Amino acid sequence: MSKSQVVLKSGKEKPVRNRHHWIFSGAVASLPTFTDGDCLPVITGDGEHLGYGYFNRKAKIIGRMLSFDKTAPEAAVTLHLNQALALRRATFESQPTNAYRLVNGEGDLLPGLIIDWYRDTAVIQISTLGMEKLKPIVVEWIQNTLAPRCIYEKSLIPSRHEEGLQDYQGAIFGDVPAHAIEIEENGLRFSVSILHGQKTGFFLDHREMRQMVRGMSKGKRVLNCFAYSGGFSVYAAAGGASAVDSVDISASAMQLAERNMALNGFESSAHHFYTDDVFDFLREKPLDYDLVILDPPAFAKKQKDVVAACRGYKDINRIALQKMPKGSILLTSSCSYHVNEELFQTVIFQAAVEAGRTAKIIGRHRMAQDHPINVCHPESDYLKSLLLYI
Numbered sequence: 001m002s003k004s005q006v007v008l009k010s011g012k013e014k015p016v017r018n019r020h021h022w023i024f025s026g027a028v029a030s031l032p033t034f035t036d037g038d039c040l041p042v043i044t045g046d047g048e049h050l051g052y053g054y055f056n057r058k059a060k061i062i063g064r065m066l067s068f069d070k071t072a073p074e075a076a077v078t079l080h081l082n083q084a085l086a087l088r089r090a091t092f093e094s095q096p097t098n099a100y101r102l103v104n105g106e107g108d109l110l111p112g113l114i115i116d117w118y119r120d121t122a123v124i125q126i127s128t129l130g131m132e133k134l135k136p137i138v139v140e141w142i143q144n145t146l147a148p149r150c151i152y153e154k155s156l157i158p159s160r161h162e163e164g165l166q167d168y169q170g171a172i173f174g175d176v177p178a179h180a181i182e183i184e185e186n187g188l189r190f191s192v193s194i195l196h197g198q199k200t201g202f203f204l205d206h207r208e209m210r211q212m213v214r215g216m217s218k219g220k221r222v223l224n225c226f227a228y229s230g231g232f233s234v235y236a237a238a239g240g241a242s243a244v245d246s247v248d249i250s251a252s253a254m255q256l257a258e259r260n261m262a263l264n265g266f267e268s269s270a271h272h273f274y275t276d277d278v279f280d281f282l283r284e285k286p287l288d289y290d291l292v293i294l295d296p297p298a299f300a301k302k303q304k305d306v307v308a309a310c311r312g313y314k315d316i317n318r319i320a321l322q323k324m325p326k327g328s329i330l331l332t333s334s335c336s337y338h339v340n341e342e343l344f345q346t347v348i349f350q351a352a353v354e355a356g357r358t359a360k361i362i363g364r365h366r367m368a369q370d371h372p373i374n375v376c377h378p379e380s381d382y383l384k385s386l387l388l389y390i
Contacts, residue, residue, distance in 0.1 A: 004034075005032060005040065005043045006028060006030075006042045006043070007043055007045060008023070008029060008045065009026075009045065010044075012029075013044045015027075016042060017050065019068050020065075021053075021064050021374075022061045022064060022111075022379075023053060023055075023061070023062055025057075025060070028063070029045060031055070031057075034055065036055070036056045036129055037056055037130050037132065037133045038054065038055060038133070039052055039053065039066065040052065049070065050068065051065050051069060052065070052066050052072065052073045053073075053130075054073070054128070054130025054134070056128065056130060056163055058129075058163060059129075059162050064111040064112060064130060066080075074137055076109075077134055077137050080109040081138070081145075083109075084102060084103050084110070087108075087370075088100055092370075096185075096186060096187040097207075098117075098118075099116075099117060099118045099183035099190075099202060100116070100117055101117075101370040101371055102116065102117045104370070104372055104380070105127075106379070107372040107374050108374075109374065111130075112126060112127045112128030112131030113125075113127075113131050113138065115138075115142070116200040116202075118194065118201060118202070119183050120150075120181075122142050122150070122151045122152070123153075123200040124153050124154070124155075125153070125155050125200060126160075126165075127159045128163050132165060139151060139172055139173065148174060149174050150173065150176055152172065154199075154200055156168075156169060176194065176195065180193045181193075185210075186207070186214075188234055189263045189264055190202065190231070190234070190263070191259055191260055193256070196252070197229070198297075202231070203228065204368065204370065205371050205383050206295065206368070207370075208366035208367065208368050210231050210235040212363070212366060213236055213331065214235040214238050215239060216329070217236040217239035218239055218240035219240060219242055220236075220241050220242060221291070222241045222290070222293070223244075223245045223247070223289040223291070223292045224245070224295075225247050225281070225282070225292070225294050226247070226248060226278055227248045227253065227254070228256075228257070229253060229257050229260055230256065231260075232295070233271070234264055237271065238264065238266070243271060243272075244261075244266075244270070245273075246273050246274065247276055247278055247281050248276075249275065249277050250275070254275045258273050278294075279315070279316060282319045287320060287324050289325075289328060291329045291330075292331070293331045294332045294333065295333045296333075297335070298336040298337070299312045299313060299339075302338070306336075310343065313347045314347050314348075317347070318352075321355035321357045321390065329387065330388040331387050331388075332385065333384065333385040333386075335382055336382070337379075337382040344384050344386070348388070359388040359389065359390055360388065361387065361388060362388065363386075364386060365386075367383075
């Protein structure tokens, strides 16, 4: 038996056998001498080879699997990148969309890696030391396969700190677009700021929900809260909304939302943009809308934030539910990974009880196909939405 292998404890190998990517330190019987971030073979106590993963003793999740057979780590990365691209090309081949998530972490069998594609620019996000060491392979693949104008890294996430990594943002290849990039999504145009935008620039994960809003907005007065660059607002206007109000605390976000409405020909005195705290706006304004959208940023970025996050979700939904007219519709979402779907629905139930309102669930989140969830690794399912009839 080679001394360069990670040996799992008896009975702790089942998740890896079932193709789950994470290995916790408590599952490890012995580690070889290695440098954090190195890729190592993983075996059972009986010497059975389970695959390859990268390991970091600083992290609670000490190992993350890259392959579950004898495929070497570097070859597995290239294989999974090719498979991810094939899925996106099949998904968007006949759609008027040139912006999508190309790699979705464990959903594409590449833990620690996100790649978003914006027309001709790749934006990558790396969250683990192991994937950081594999970055040259990823960058070379993007250059050779996609011939991008630019590869930009935007790794600004708390999980990097546990891995011993600092936040990083900067160009890896090519010239960074000095101005916002114009993308097309379902035939609508959006201006995306790679440098200054939230996350990688645009909330690609809500594409199907935006399309749903488009289909139900005709003749409705719509309120889009936490509007950011106005994605839901543009779709509502495209669907024939009689009026769309957009609210965000960021003045630059509201300027971008207004620009995106104009970009699609929806300049109108019926559409308004409010730079305001959403909680204050909901408390102070009459909510005489037919459709209200609540899509806040993650209130729980760590497990210890869950209680406070649930309080925030309950308060903001309670305020909206109290003031929305009978027969109106609320689309409420949470992107907090640590607040699962069951807990989120419980919080909305509590908000409805405190508001003294009856709310019927008439729809749930529609997952965008470029954000696949690995059936063997359900933890990557972070985004949930409820469509409620009040």
